[in-house]
Amino acid sequence: MWSDLFRVARLWRSRWPALVAGLAIAMVSALSGIALMTLAGKGVAAGVTGGGLIGIAALLWLRPFVLIRPATRWWERMASHDAAFRALADTRVWFFRRLAERRPGGIGMGGSGDLLGRLIADVDALDRFYLGAVVPAAGALAAVLAIAILLGAEPWLLVLMALPLLLALVLPLALAPAAARAATEAAARRGEMRAAAVDPLAGLEDTLAANAEPAAARRLAQADAAMMRAQRRLVGRGAMAGALGQTLTQLALLGGLAWGLWAGEAGAALAVLALFLGIAALEMLGLMPRAGAALATAGAGARRLFETTDTPPPVAEPTAPAAMPEGRDLRFEGVRFGWRAGMPPVLDGLDLTLRPAERLAILGPSGAGKSSIAALLMKFAAPQGGRITLGGADIATLAAPELRARIAYLAQDARLFDDSIANNLRIAAPGAPDAALWRALAKAGVGEFVRGLPEGLDTFCGEGGARFSGGEARRIALARALLPPADILILDEPTAGLDAEAARSFLVTLGTACEGRSLLLLTHELTGVEPLDRVLRLAGGRLLPAAG
Numbered sequence: 001m002w003s004d005l006f007r008v009a010r011l012w013r014s015r016w017p018a019l020v021a022g023l024a025i026a027m028v029s030a031l032s033g034i035a036l037m038t039l040a041g042k043g044v045a046a047g048v049t050g051g052g053l054i055g056i057a058a059l060l061w062l063r064p065f066v067l068i069r070p071a072t073r074w075w076e077r078m079a080s081h082d083a084a085f086r087a088l089a090d091t092r093v094w095f096f097r098r099l100a101e102r103r104p105g106g107i108g109m110g111g112s113g114d115l116l117g118r119l120i121a122d123v124d125a126l127d128r129f130y131l132g133a134v135v136p137a138a139g140a141l142a143a144v145l146a147i148a149i150l151l152g153a154e155p156w157l158l159v160l161m162a163l164p165l166l167l168a169l170v171l172p173l174a175l176a177p178a179a180a181r182a183a184t185e186a187a188a189r190r191g192e193m194r195a196a197a198v199d200p201l202a203g204l205e206d207t208l209a210a211n212a213e214p215a216a217a218r219r220l221a222q223a224d225a226a227m228m229r230a231q232r233r234l235v236g237r238g239a240m241a242g243a244l245g246q247t248l249t250q251l252a253l254l255g256g257l258a259w260g261l262w263a264g265e266a267g268a269a270l271a272v273l274a275l276f277l278g279i280a281a282l283e284m285l286g287l288m289p290r291a292g293a294a295l296a297t298a299g300a301g302a303r304r305l306f307e308t309t310d311t312p313p314p315v316a317e318p319t320a321p322a323a324m325p326e327g328r329d330l331r332f333e334g335v336r337f338g339w340r341a342g343m344p345p346v347l348d349g350l351d352l353t354l355r356p357a358e359r360l361a362i363l364g365p366s367g368a369g370k371s372s373i374a375a376l377l378m379k380f381a382a383p384q385g386g387r388i389t390l391g392g393a394d395i396a397t398l399a400a401p402e403l404r405a406r407i408a409y410l411a412q413d414a415r416l417f418d419d420s421i422a423n424n425l426r427i428a429a430p431g432a433p434d435a436a437l438w439r440a441l442a443k444a445g446v447g448e449f450v451r452g453l454p455e456g457l458d459t460f461c462g463e464g465g466a467r468f469s470g471g472e473a474r475r476i477a478l479a480r481a482l483l484p485p486a487d488i489l490i491l492d493e494p495t496a497g498l499d500a501e502a503a504r505s506f507l508v509t510l511g512t513a514c515e516g517r518s519l520l521l522l523t524h525e526l527t528g529v530e531p532l533d534r535v536l537r538l539a540g541g542r543l544l545p546a547a548g
């Protein structure tokens with residue numbers, strides 16, 4: 001747990017000044033509370049012992065601290081929450097980028113529900129590391145140290161009060177690693193529950209067609225029961241830590257009271273002060289059991305995040321990338337590739353040449369390896385044998401971002417997000433002006449359609465492009481692929497899910513859309529309208545001339 005949390009702290013290095021400032025303000029706020037109770041205690045003690053002038057002075061000083069205490073509390077909340085939320089935003093972006101590097105080759109996680117939980121819930125759990133654990137611990141530490149200094153003149157009073165308070169501070173943090181194991185199990189069960197809920201809904205049509213709702217409901221109920229058992233274990237540990245913390249703070253108050261009875265009239269003033277300080281400590285140390293639970297939850301969330309991001313990327317980046325070549329010819333030379341060890345390769349000794357501005361189609365049934373060719377070209381995966389070159393340079397020596405800038409890729413399941421058309425297009429070219437968006441839409445044969453929409457480029461696409469027909473959504477996705485100035489365009493089953501008329505209309509536009517670019521069309525059949533220079537057939541992991 002601790003190693004994972006230290007990694008989180010290093011991840012937030014750029015936010016350290018703001019985070020440390022939040023801690024400093026939290027300590028000032030805690031000390032202002034101690035000062036407030038100290039002055040109140042001295043005022044009451046002066047009234048008890050007859051020290052009138054001291055009591056008057058204490059009450060006069062009390063007034064500004066009555067205002068300082070809430071002001072510092074407000075300042076601490078604003079500063080610490082602002083720093084924490086910015087750090088969480090950085091973490092979410094970092095996690096998404098690391099995930100994007102690893103996901104194309106398969107990251108081996110349970111499902112979309114579990115992945116969503118890691119991206120949202122586990123990242124959100126990290127705010128408890130700072131806001132729920134570190135900030136309260138800093139305030140409590142400042143309070144305990146101040147109490148120890150104020151009571152240091154009487155060693156026995158110091159032992160009777162400061163020692164239980166110190167234990168109340170440390171004990172929840174010491175118990176956190178054990179609680180983190182329970183929190184890790186609870187987080188895993190939550191991930192399973194989310195997967196059991198999300199996966200049947202993601203394939204709702206198939207679930208309904210197979211009458212699988214009862215089975216899906218049973219799996220969800222079982223996952224929910226397992227999650228509740230894990231949550232009860234976690235809550236039980238938190239309750240135990242809370243009970244111990246309350247016991248220790250009460251012991252501190254009893255210790256101060258016992259010392260006052262023993263000291264008699266001579267120690268009355270200090271005993272009253274000690275009781276007031278003990279009451280002040282109750283507020284701050286009362287947060288420590290929850291701080292320990294927050295630390296455990298944050299540690300479990302950090303562990304799940306790093307389990308994901310520590311997965312090796314499917315393709316290792318070169319330590320010293322070669323310069324991008326100027327040539328545009330693309331070659332596969334004896335490429336051998338399989339997705340899993342021990343399984344027959346999908347590509348076995350594949351040779352392919354795509355010349356500049358050539359339009360080439362590769363035919364093959366589902367599972368023949370067409371999408372594997374695209375994955376290798378985009379460096380989503382690496383071949384186990386042979387090599388792939390661009391302009392004579394092995395793409396293994398090229399940086400993936402620079403390579404992908406030269407290749408535009410329209411995947412079989414290319415997705416439109418629930419955002420405006422403009423923002424969906426700018427995924428491929430951030431900062432592209434509207435004029436460039438309109439040119440790309442025109443090349444894709446959907447410019448007039450978008451101009452006819454009341455909101456034009458600002459029209460929202462809906463989840464998965466639900467606002468549009470299949471053909472319209474596919475053309476907008478093609479426009480996104482055409483927007484960057486790439487030399488090579490890869491289309492993987494571009495007409496999947498379209499009716500025959502929409503498919504023919506889509507393919508007719510390729511001649512204009514691909515002007516000046518190399519085209520690699522991966523499909524299971526041709527309609528006869530594709531503007532092609534050459535057609536090959538993929539069979540047995542190799543390319544053969546297409547018959548007819």
